[in-house]
Amino acid sequence: MRQPALPRTPSTRLRPRRVLRQRLAFLFLWMAAAAAVSALIAVVAFVGVRAVRVLNIDLLLTSPAGGLSGEGGISTTIVTTLYLVALTTGLATPLGVGAAIYLTEYAGQADGRRKPALLLLSVARFGVETLAGVPSIVFGLFGYALFVSALHFGFSLLSASLAGACLILPVIIRATEEALRAVPQAYREGSLALGATQWQTVSGVVLPSALPGIVTSVILSIGRVVGETAVFYVTLGGSSDLPRSLLSPGRTLALHLYSLAMDTRAFDKAMGTGAVLVLIIILLNAAISLLSRHMLRIRG
């Protein structure tokens, strides 16, 4: 991937004006990168520093006191977030991986000779592309109309996780597709040449070697669910009690942050919640980079 540095031009000393222009341009590029990094540092450091006042074991282990007080901790919202992550990824992972397998492994069969297969493939591709662009509040509206109202699931874990699964489906499909494409073609040819069927090749050879990439796609979608607010704001209800069943309403960490900031202006508590969210995202990102390093080492 990484290219060796291009040779520097020897004539730079002789033409000061274009050298000056290059200096200015490069200064801008350095500053753009510095701005991005400092935006990150500003957000993370500010949330972290403000959170120190409220962040302690009590906050993590007590449940929100309810009402508009902003008192209490965030324990139930952490548990609800975990439930929702498990449900959405549980629903979307098999479907997303399956779709990615079809789009990469069976795409070769759909050449010009078989028009219907080709058409199906491009329809499926269009679907994934479109779904990836649907704004999350529209997923929320859809979930509200179908799961909450039409199917009478009400504001519940079930409605929220079904809507959330639709949201992360394209995330899983795209990342898994990338992982499958990175598996060397020779692996497949070797397996097929030994007389294995397409499915035996996929399940026995391709999937195992793409596994770290598939895990990455799941981690990505976990991050998406943890940070998502709009979809769950209109499907999960927002009760801060611990959900007792699939049909009980709940409140995730991100929703709790939103309600603390918007309804009660309890900014310190909101910062504490935000710090927990940011910490989760940092850990997930670290897991992804560990995995991708692991993959690079295996491939050499």
Add this chain to the structure above:
Amino acid sequence: MQRRCLIDRLMQGVLLGSALLSVCIVLMIGLFTFLQSRLAWQSIGPVAMLTGTAWRPGSGRFGLLPMIAGSVLATLGSVAIGVPLAIGCALFVAEVAPAPIRALVRPAVQLLGGIPSVVYGLFGMVVIVPLIRRIPAPGNSGYGLLAASIVLAVMILPTITSIAEDAIRAVPREYKEGSLALGATEWQTIAGVTLPAARSGIVAATILGIGRALGETMAMTMVIGNSVVVPAPLTQNPLSIYLSPARTLTGNIAVEISYATGLHESALFATGVTLFVMIMVVNSSAHFLLRSRSR
């Protein structure tokens, strides 16, 4: 022999089914939001809805123009701030940065993309809004389009940076070598060869960023003020329109859906349909560009 062929056939069907699930979901989303919005389109009329300037659910006025203006203006603001930075970052990471600094910047930008939008919203409320409030202008509360644009700019930066970086990396090395061999400086090569060659990818990245900005919901409701007005300049300076509070299409849905019923609820679904169509148009032009590039 027979059995494994049977399993193979079966699995191909199952996989095809899951591949087509996305399309089904898209169709169902379109169908359900449209069906729910039909009442509003019929009883208010599409023209009256899209051009009406008053949104008063209590008295049966459902005009979406303030929200359309809010969404478009906030998006334009975020593009003005975010796109130059994002393209700068992409060029920096792909072409200019020394390896150790690149190893720092790239994960930082990735992390920036992972931070939940409510955290950005909170940061905007606590840090950016009070700063903007200091700008002297009558009626400036700090909450408004400028705060929204700044928050959005940070949120779309990672999206644009990563796609633009891919496009820049995809420029064949020979192009750059040819330019450098002719005696061009590195910057002349970037500006004259690399950027034009990666142009369609960079434009597509920007368009996808616009789609992302139009769709952002909760962070917007936190900093934009949410008042239903067509944004107007607060002072003589036309740029002060960005100090005006506004409401986005997304925010309109999020703020009101929990208590809306009847025609009001249907009008909110119509808001969703409007948003969906806008984003579909934006995104499909990006995909068109990306596809014509890969050919």
